[in-house]
Amino acid sequence: MLFLAETLARLDHIARPFVVHLPPPMATHVYSSGRNVFLATLSSEKPAIQHIDEQHTRTLWGLRFRCGLLNAAGMFKNGESYDLVWRQCAGGYLAGTTTTYPRAGNAKNGITKPFAPYPRSRAASNWLGLPNEGHAIVAKRLAAFERHDDFPIGASLMTAPESSGKAALEELVEGMKYYTEANVDFLEINESCPNVAHGSSSLEAITERLEYISQNVLRKRSRNLPVIVKFSTDTAITDVEPLVDILLTLGYDGVNFGNTSTNYAAHRTALIPEEQPLFDYFSQTFGGGVSGEPLRVSSLALVQRAAEILQAAQPKHEFHIIRTGGIASFKDVEESYSAGASLCQWYTGYFERFAEDGHQLYTRMFSRHS
Numbered sequence: 001m002l003f004l005a006e007t008l009a010r011l012d013h014i015a016r017p018f019v020v021h022l023p024p025p026m027a028t029h030v031y032s033s034g035r036n037v038f039l040a041t042l043s044s045e046k047p048a049i050q051h052i053d054e055q056h057t058r059t060l061w062g063l064r065f066r067c068g069l070l071n072a073a074g075m076f077k078n079g080e081s082y083d084l085v086w087r088q089c090a091g092g093y094l095a096g097t098t099t100t101y102p103r104a105g106n107a108k109n110g111i112t113k114p115f116a117p118y119p120r121s122r123a124a125s126n127w128l129g130l131p132n133e134g135h136a137i138v139a140k141r142l143a144a145f146e147r148h149d150d151f152p153i154g155a156s157l158m159t160a161p162e163s164s165g166k167a168a169l170e171e172l173v174e175g176m177k178y179y180t181e182a183n184v185d186f187l188e189i190n191e192s193c194p195n196v197a198h199g200s201s202s203l204e205a206i207t208e209r210l211e212y213i214s215q216n217v218l219r220k221r222s223r224n225l226p227v228i229v230k231f232s233t234d235t236a237i238t239d240v241e242p243l244v245d246i247l248l249t250l251g252y253d254g255v256n257f258g259n260t261s262t263n264y265a266a267h268r269t270a271l272i273p274e275e276q277p278l279f280d281y282f283s284q285t286f287g288g289g290v291s292g293e294p295l296r297v298s299s300l301a302l303v304q305r306a307a308e309i310l311q312a313a314q315p316k317h318e319f320h321i322i323r324t325g326g327i328a329s330f331k332d333v334e335e336s337y338s339a340g341a342s343l344c345q346w347y348t349g350y351f352e353r354f355a356e357d358g359h360q361l362y363t364r365m366f367s368r369h370s
Contacts, residue, residue, distance in 0.1 A: 020118065032113060070085075070343070077138075083145075088361065088363075099175075100159075108127075114285075123267070126260065136175075157179070166212075169213070177217075192232040228320075244313075248313055292349065320343065321341045
């Protein structure tokens, strides 16, 4: 018997290739509205508990992940669905990204949290705008979870788009303290969201922000609490070395490449011609970030370069690389390991696999290779 979310996902999988041929404004409206309904349905379900062979367990920073794949930030923004993805047998759980103040998300032309899929190209665009309930509320929700063994909880957070300068950093540090008190297992600093305005992306500005966090959080940690930093998939290969060097010097515990991309010209050519009109409308009307298959090559290249730098640096403390972008299969996970990543995160690929395998998506992906 299928759960409602599984049925909706399969029907959506059948309908998507046809819906994208609707006038682009209509297609965007249909999918933006339908996506919110689907996510609410998915979060409410309690499927049977799945299992993955222990050979797929990954241990990082003293934390055991049941497999090397978990949700990326943005999937469960408000700390929902923890029990759901544990039942699905994800490697771990990541809440957020959250900000200091609650955010309703972006809206334009009567469309709230705009989203558009390109199903035959295995890609999507979104201009969600970081909708979330804020650090304090989400941290309180995570603190109330009935925790499961070998299932680490992480929280993604960033500076508030409404704030700037030292005030923004003070608020971010306060948010990190909320999550520390909520007993999360790791933190991810989001330096890469393309859907809101935030601090300068210059190397100097990034360094200043990371130094402040290092001084006010990392050096004051009283327990094992890994802090990783997430950079954009659009990061230039030449910037990987200085970024990784900064993280190692300041005592961070890992790096995540990457996030959705705004390299529209490059990604347009990766889409099949029939899906390009919707892509053009979305990019020109909303902007937003591109996710899915078009990011696979760039995210892998960034991981490979980061691994080369890490190998040469031989850091004295434990430091790991995470890959996000274009992950949709076990082959992608294996490819990530070979390139030097210790963990993978997925978003668009998760929903592709869910349409095929439902709540057994992790089990079927990893059991075929046990």
